[in-house]
Amino acid sequence: MNTYVNIHTSTSKTDDNVAKVREVIRSNRRLTVREVAEEVSISKTVCHEILTENLGMHRTAAKFVPRLLTDDQKQNRVDVSQELLDRANGDEKFLKNIITGDETWMYGYDVETKVQSSQCLSKTSPRPKKHAKCVHTSR
Secondary structure, three states: OOOOOOHHHHHHOOHHHHHHHHHHHHHOOOOOHHHHHHHHOOOHHHHHHHHHHHOOEEEEOOEEEOOOOOHHHHHHHHHHHHHHHHHHHHOOOHHHHOOOOOEEEEEEOOOOOHHHHOEEEEOOOOOOEEEOEEEEEEO
16 A cells, blocks of 8 residues: 655755745745745745745735826816816917927736736735836827
8 A cells, every 4th residue: 555645844844944935925025936946945835835834825916906097186177177267268369379289198007817917915914906007108
């Protein structure tokens, strides 16, 4: 009868390796279990056990949070637009004094998959967030 014994768990799950895994994760929380295991030279199984049992960590994907305008910002845009419209309607030469440029504003964010944005976090860490970025280009 053949019995499988995992020798890596008993020999690789040392205080020294726990400390090494902690340091590797602190330097880059987006590494996969495989990458951390290779960095520390231990098996993926032992690495996963160290991360979950010894360090109390789990993988969490970042949540996309759009940057929305506040009610005050929306009202300010309405007020400024109304003021410009009133001035344009009241003064025929007003629009001739406006200088325009050829520029583009794009609202976007780095496209990452859920797996790419996941990080190792402790149970008390807040969930990471992805923020959209506003990009300005001039032509």
